[in-house]
Amino acid sequence: MSTNAELFERACRSIPGGVNSPVRAFRSVGGTPRFVARAQGPYFWDAEDKRYIDYIGSWGPAILGHAHPAVVKAVQDAAVHGLSYGAPTEAEIEIAELLIERLPSMEQVRLVSSGTEATMSAIRLARGATGRNKIVKFEGCYHGHADSLLVKAGSGLLTFGNPTSAGVPAEFVSHTIVLDYNDSNAVREAFNTHGKDIACVIVEPMAGNMNLVKPVPGFLETLRELCTKHGAVLVFDEVMTGFRVGPRGVQGITGVTPDLTTLAKVIGGGMPIGAFGGRADIMANIAPLGGVYQAGTLSGNPVAVAAGIKTLELLGEPGFYDKLGAQTRKLTEGLTERAKHHGIAFSADSEGGMFGIYFAANVPKSLNDVSASDIDRFKKFFHGMLDHGVYFAPSAYEAGFVSAMHDDSVIDATIIAADSVFKSLA
């Protein structure tokens, strides 16, 4: 049996930084990444057979818990009929119909293979449909790693303190206007100056890539109003929040209707999938109907679609989100109470099965607020919890995720571990 450290050393020889996605490398918290050997329900086991309560859940998709038997069976049943066809299937129609039924803002939807593909395609579509070039995004929002979106982005870029990627020519991002999240006046000013050139506003309607930051009342409504007034497309990036915060995403919670929505993560139940969809008149611009090109060999992959359909079916069971939300609140309230007990400045927030924990007295409203939290203390907390077999995201700029398998005993065990870690930090 290899240790995590041996695997990391070996990985670093063949894979840049030893990982296939930067945040996994533990660089912002220090220490050795855990190499996952297997996972079940709310747990995973590392290469040393140590068990962890998992609060990442593949960064969102494992909403039913890892290796849910019905989802695994759906994958196995689909796999025996072939892994990929590059031709249409009835199951693709089924998942499209499910998505349209659950997200009323979506009149049509196209499947892709990742969240990055979904947002990249939605931006191209918005530009093609409006004939305009400029896009508006918000600091700390991460929309995948397409060139025009890698400006002042969140997630791994923020984790490593360099929110704009090297390798992106200035010309590529010269059409990207970056504004502060939750700053309605800045959006108004941008439209006053550039209104006729703005193709779209893309936003995480509840940000999850600078830790969890919710929209303040009126922010999303202002985006809707200004996009409508100026003929720009409003894109909600619900890759993270879609079917995670509630049955109809943030749009269902806030009642603000976007023109286009991007999805991924939960809708594939752990298999690689993404989707973008929205108003039929806008979607009509995509090839083969219109001039905006978008394609993919693995788009609508039958195994991923089977996992997605089964997951969405199970999420549709009555009371699913009420229970998930209650368990998530039990976690955040329990952590907050224990931190306060030990005199530690701490706050937490959640929506559905997504949460944020912050070493700050008040819940952040912006990227600046998150950056002002006690990140050193977070790092110590992260490692203390890891020692106790609890795996939170290895970055103060990432949200956390609870699954339907995080029952009372799992949450209680987490709070008991946190109590002892908070005590050591006080």
Ligand code: HOZ
């Ligand atoms: N971008 C993801 C977090 N927001 C990380 C993905 C990964 O490392 O798997």
